[in-house]
Amino acid sequence: MSDPILNISGLQAVFRIAGKDVPAVEDLDLTIAAGETVALVGESGSGKSVTSLAIMGLLPKNVGRIGAGTISLRRKSGEVATLNALDHEHLRQIRGNDIGMVFQEPMTSLNPVYTVGEQIAEPIRIHLGKSHKEAAAEAVKLLAGVGIPDPARRATQYPHELSGGMRQRATIAMALACNPQLLIADEPTTALDVTIQAQILELLQQLQRERGMAILFVTHNLGVVAEIADRVAVMYAGRVVETGPVAEVFAHPRHPYTKGLLRSVPRLGEAVRLKEAGTPLPTIAGSVPSLSNRPKGCAFANRCQYAIDACRTEIPPLFDVGPNRAARCIRWQEV
Numbered sequence: 593m594s595d596p597i598l599n600i601s602g603l604q605a606v607f608r609i610a611g612k613d614v615p616a617v618e619d620l621d622l623t624i625a626a627g628e629t630v631a632l633v634g635e636s637g638s639g640k641s642v643t644s645l646a647i648m649g650l651l652p653k654n655v656g657r658i659g660a661g662t663i664s665l666r667r668k669s670g671e672v673a674t675l676n677a678l679d680h681e682h683l684r685q686i687r688g689n690d691i692g693m694v695f696q697e698p699m700t701s702l703n704p705v706y707t708v709g710e711q712i713a714e715p716i717r718i719h720l721g722k723s724h725k726e727a728a729a730e731a732v733k734l735l736a737g738v739g740i741p742d743p744a745r746r747a748t749q750y751p752h753e754l755s756g757g758m759r760q761r762a763t764i765a766m767a768l769a770c771n772p773q774l775l776i777a778d779e780p781t782t783a784l785d786v787t788i789q790a791q792i793l794e795l796l797q798q799l800q801r802e803r804g805m806a807i808l809f810v811t812h813n814l815g816v817v818a819e820i821a822d823r824v825a826v827m828y829a830g831r832v833v834e835t836g837p838v839a840e841v842f843a844h845p846r847h848p849y850t851k852g853l854l855r856s857v858p859r860l861g862e863a864v865r866l867k868e869a870g871t872p873l874p875t876i877a878g879s880v881p882s883l884s885n886r887p888k889g890c891a892f893a894n895r896c897q898y899a900i901d902a903c904r905t906e907i908p909p910l911f912d913v914g915p916n917r918a919a920r921c922i923r924w925q926e927v
């Protein structure tokens with residue numbers, strides 16, 4: 593792989609809960625190259641959002657912090673910055689400039705009292721030092737680039753005047769305004785209906801082809817992963833339990849959790865067949881253990897049909913299970 597844009601090594605993110613430091617993410621390694629999309633996937637509570645917040649330096653103040661590890665980003669200038677060693681001011685310069693962000697709910701990024709055009713122009717003025725006029729013209733171009741019809745008029749409108757899909761396109765335009773090296777997209781299509789979702793995914797892929805940025809895509813939706821990602825990192829209870837190229841991981845999962853997740857996604861037609869037969873969709877019984885309640889050894893063991901006593905004593909390491917593939921399961925050969 594060429595020098596990665598993002599390189600995370602041994603990341604631990606902790607929360608202070610009832611006077612104790614509790615790790616929400618542990619021992620996480622992740623790299624993303626230019627032009628590559630890596631998906632972080634897992635059930636609610638697995639640590640996906642905490643990971644993306646840690647990268648952006650946006651863990652909740654006084655409660656969350658990075659306990660260990662390094663997060664390096666190759667900036668547009670070519671300089672490699674260790675994000676977790678930077679102060680707030682430096683991080684602010686990097687966010688919106690070298691890192692673009694798109695969240696599930698566009699209204700969290702858009703300010704209701706400014707026009708869409710003003711909001712897209714702002715980072716262009718702040719980070720790229722363009723004049724008001726230049727930035728405003730650039731904002732219209734960006735709106736056109738994300739497929740918004742009549743962009744000059746749309747730029748003068750307020751967020752509530754746009755549909756949900758259009759708003760998400762506008763936040764993508766804002767995220768890309770400074771031509772970032774890395775785009776972090778945290779459930780960007782979850783709040784949209786499926787046709788709009790497909791359009792937004794297509795748009796992100798097209799923009800990535802044009803710009804060659806690295807994308808970290810956070811989702812719980814395996815269908816979306818299959819559609820958009822080159823590689824996937826499956827998270828469970830704060831750790832990556834399986835990683836590798838999407839096609840191979842999905843065809844031959846090596847961790848029981850990945851296998852369970854895949855089984856709980858019905859293929860087209862299968863859902864109807866199961867319903868007609870009165871058979872419930874297979875699900876993974878139980879839920880992700882809470883932070884303060886993580887069991888000893890493999891955190892998945894109490895939901896796992898492959899678990900043996902040895903699983904409950906030590907946390908398994910990530911085993912090499914194929915080219916560019918790893919799985920955190922001592923029984924991976926039997927899965």
Ligand SMILES: Nc1ncnc2c1ncn2[C@@H]1O[C@H](COP(=O)(O)OP(=O)(O)OP(=O)(O)O)[C@@H](O)[C@H]1O
Nearest residue numbers: 607616635636637638639640641642643652882883
């Ligand atoms: N501010 C916080 N204080 C304490 N614990 C937190 C905080 N934010 C998240 N956590 C805990 O960290 C763990 C990981 O949460 P995270 O939000 O990263 O999960 P997720 O995989 O992104 O889930 P979702 O898809 O629901 O967002 C969870 O156990 C969650 O309860």
